[in-house]
Amino acid sequence: MHTDRPFSSGRFRTDGKTIFLESLEAAGEPKLLDLKEKQYVFKQVVEQSFKDLDLEGDIVTRWRPYRGKDSIVVDPTRSFGQPVASVSGVPTIVLAEAVKAEGSMSRVAALYEVEKAVVHDAVKFHEELMAA
Known part of the structure; x- marks a missing residue:
């Protein structure tokens, strides 16, 4: 099945200041979109700030x-x-x-x-x- 959507399956993540959409491009490369600033960020840099979050499934339960x-x-x-x-x-x-x-x-x-x-x-x- 062909789709015109460039991303498939995504989840939301946060660093406590903004919300990011993490999704896979058709090529399988994960991308992070800062929903507040409406721009892509470097996943390797921003992902380090997610380590202070406790998740249960895809839900942040504690910070x-x-x-x-x-x-x-x-x-x-x-x-x-x-x-x-x-x-x-x-x-x-x-x-x-x-x-x-x-x-x-x-x-x-x-x-x-x-x-x-x-x-x-x-x-x-x-x-x-x-x-x-």
Whole structure:
């Protein structure tokens, strides 16, 4: 069967900023189309940013927004989709603000019963958000 469509079967992917359509050309070469900018991107470059996404089938279920680390996740089924400490579920903004109030990451870790490294990641994550 001949078709005039240059692409066959596709799936959507995201890097958390835009949505890409990944599809196969008739020649079998995978292509990524940035749907926001309406232009093709280099798959080998952009695909590296997909590594911080957890997929179930073709659906993104969780995003690890802080450098791909497992300590912080964005999960639409937890805390209304706001960034949270992955194990405890404490919103990262709560941890970051608590450090400002308490003046100590160790104290906040003890108060919220989370690892100090998670508190550190939450603080750095929000500092980077504010700088962006």
